[in-house]
Amino acid sequence: MNSNSKLTFSNPAFRVLKKDGEPCRRLLDELFLLNYSARPFADDVYLYLPLTRRPNGDELSTLFSRLSHLESFALVSSFSQEGNESGFENILLEKFVVDAAFSAQEKQPTxxxxxxxxxxxxxxxxxxxxxxxxxxxxxxxxxxxxxxxxxxxxxxxxxxxxxxxxxxxxxxxxxxxxxxxxxxTATVHKEYGCIYNIDLARAYFTPRLSTERSRILSQIHADDFVIDMFAGVGPYSVLIAKNAQPKTVIANDKNEAAVSLLVENIAQNKVKNVVPLNLDAVDLAKEYAGTGDHVIMNLPHNACDFLDTAVKLTKAGGIIHYYAMTSDDDLFDGEIEKIRATAEKQRRSIEVIEKRTVRSYAPHQYNICLDVRIC
Structure with missing residues (x-):
């Protein structure tokens, strides 16, 4: 490996498919596992990211839970951590953590x-x-x-x-x-090949959800009808429209300043299938009831207030991607029951497809996502 380098040293590496390199690099950096004194390299298939050390069990669990939607993790996604945690950790270590020969690079002080x-x-x-x-x-x-x-x-x-x-x-x-x-407060941010005009004083944006946005993208199919109820400047909507070829993406936000930036970002990224709207989310059902293959509810502090509208928007068999802030004594069950109760009022049922902890928000508080099919 890395034969072009004259001075090399052995170091643990996180090995992933080259196409999955950026989300893996971001998360390794967030976990303080990325070694900046070594130069990453790739062969024909894999990217090798240098590690400061071999990940521990908790770090491996975080890596898998937040990156499991990537193709690199497809072969291990069928294994369950329940009842065989150490065995699952060994599988992750064996597949993703290898020793590699890296060339040194001048370390930028952190x-x-x-x-x-x-x-x-x-x-x-x-x-x-x-x-x-x-x-x-x-x-x-x-x-x-x-x-x-x-x-x-x-x-x-x-x-x-x-x-x-x-x-x-x-x-x-x-x-x-x-x-x-x-x-x-204004800047230009690049993420997964998209370019976003951002003004942090006028509209909310965080790069910490980049991996989550990529996960949702992986579920969208060509000709899907997607409704982004709280689109902001468009990080979900533009990414999906540019990469998944959906039929239409309805990108709505009540913040007029956010929608103004969203319109700029639609043009900047040359996507044609995004419809920007500046409405109160409850009004979306007047025109789009029963149309959504995917309904995105990225309003974690009070998405529950809009569940009635979200269920109305979702077609039979469609999926709601519901974000919430919860505590560690009730991560998922309370929010699932809110969705179930709302669906039952409309004589519909639910199927929970996936439960995810997206990130820690505060001590004992977590940003979670529930992918729920509405039947």
């Missing part, structure tokens, strides 16, 4: 290297947004130090903002404070 402690932040285009939980107990001087470290560690970042609390309000906007760099 924010952790510079500060000596971990900081939660996300990068949207050339803007970094610091999570307020990382600095809530630190002085303003420390916030400036964190911003300087981010700018030093990421050459492509031009602006550092601080998020003062969670998303709030009808349009899910974050309270952002400018900290360093160029004073702006």
């Amino acid at each position: 924010v952790f290297d510079i500060l000596g402690y971990a900081v939660a932040y996300e990068m949207v285009g050339d803007i970094a947004v610091i999570d307020d939980k990382s600095v809530s107990e630190k002085a303003s001087e420390t916030v400036s130090e964190i911003a300087a470290a981010i700018l030093a560690a990421h050459s492509g970042i031009r602006t550092v903002l601080l998020s003062r609390g969670p998303v709030s309000g009808e349009f899910r906007i974050r309270d952002l404070e400018f900290i360093a760099g160029a004073d702006k």
